[in-house]
Amino acid sequence: MDKELARREFMREVGNQPFAGPLTFFRQKTGDGTGADVALLGVPFDMGTSNRPGARFGPRAVREQSVHACMSEAFPWHWFRQRKLVDCGDTWYFSGDLDQALGRIEEDARAIRSRGARLLAVGGDHTVTLPLLAGLEGVALIQLDSHDDLGDPFHKPYHGSFLNRAIAAGRVDPTRSVLVGRRTPPSAPSDILVLEADWLDEHGPLAAAERIRERVGDHAAYLTFDIDFLDPAYAPGTGTPVPGGPTTAQARRLLKALRGINLVSADLVEISPPYDGPGQIxxxxxxFVLAWLLELVDPSCGRYTPAR
Ligand SMILES: [Mn+2]
Structure with a gap:
């Protein structure tokens, strides 16, 4: 292949034209997760939303914006050429069938994990974290969220009760878990360490990361990033926005400071594109949160230095 052709091939691969071409997460190839280091899965589900719906459009919107995270050679995504990352598409279910949807999400999560890939999922409302935890036992949950999601477990599953159910099912160990960013009333007592949004504002993202590290240690951890963790000034397109939260820059510092924790899986939830602002902020x-999570979920990522 001559040099010009090779250059064009590379540019096509990394998505040099963010406005063109088919959409996958970070322009990566599609697959079922076999042979992948990290598998990305879309979970277009919003039947569990208590307020503004629309999170079913989240995975597609994030795919579209993810082209900006890999559009130039200057961006540190050379990593993508060393590690295998695949887009496993979206969980399929018959629209409107809650029980089937939860079952299918769980099947997809188990299948991807059985193929040896680390699962990184994009919701969907927060209900999806419960089935996404399938196959994991007693993980330390790191939850970045303006709500505690410990709501009434006696109704059908919805986005405000995933955590109660996950603890009851033994998938999450509350004594090793941390919730950061809450600025709504507690729903129920629990053993989870809560770093309120006011605490985060006062002490900053690096102190929060330190508390998380102390709490989680080397234990297998799962990080769930509810986009309503961010202040609605930075993330208006969400189901239940709550002002008084951190900036995107603070979230970035927090996530970067968690490098080295034993993160076995993660998700990003509650992006509702119909409520998004100009520029799809x-x-x-x-x-970008997804890209930062990618660095945490794949432990080799931070150690790779581009050869140039
Ligand atoms: Mn939540």
């Missing part, structure tokens, strides 16, 4: 923030 919520989905754009989400795409």
């Amino acid at each position: 919520t989905a754009l923030a989400g795409a």
Whole structure:
């Protein structure tokens, strides 16, 4: 292949034209997760939303904005050429069938994990974290969220009760778990360490990361990033926005400071594109959060230095 052709091939691969071409997460190839280091899965589900719906459009919107995270050679995504990342598409279910949807999400999560890939999922409302935890036992949950999601477990599953159910099912160990960013009333007592949004504002993202590290240690951890963790000024396109939260920059510092924790899986939830602002700022923030999560979920990522 001559040099010019090789250059064009590379540019096509990394998505040099963010406005053109088919959409996958970070322009990566599609697959079922076999042979992949990290598998990305879209979960277009919003039947569990208590307020503004629309999170079913989240995975597509994040795919669209993710092209900005890999559009130039200057961006540190050379990593993508060393590690295998695949887009596993979206969980399929018959629209309107809650039980089938939860079952299918769980099947997809189990299948991807059985193929040896680390699962990184994009919702969907927060209900999806419960089935996404399938196959994991007693993980330390790191939840970045303006709500505690410990709501009434006696109704059908919805986005405000995923955590109660995950603890009851033994998938999450509350004594190793941390919630950061809450600025709504507690729903129920629990053993989870809560770093309120006011605490985060006062002490900053690096102190929060330190508390998380102390709490989680070397234990297998799962990080769930509810986009409503961010202040609605930075992420208006979400189901239940709550002002008084951190900036995207603070979220970035927090996530970068968690490098080295034993993160076995993660998700990004609650992006509702119909409520997004000009420039699709919520989905754009989400795409970059996803990229930062990718660095945490794949432990080799931070150690790779581009050869140039
Ligand atoms: Mn939530």
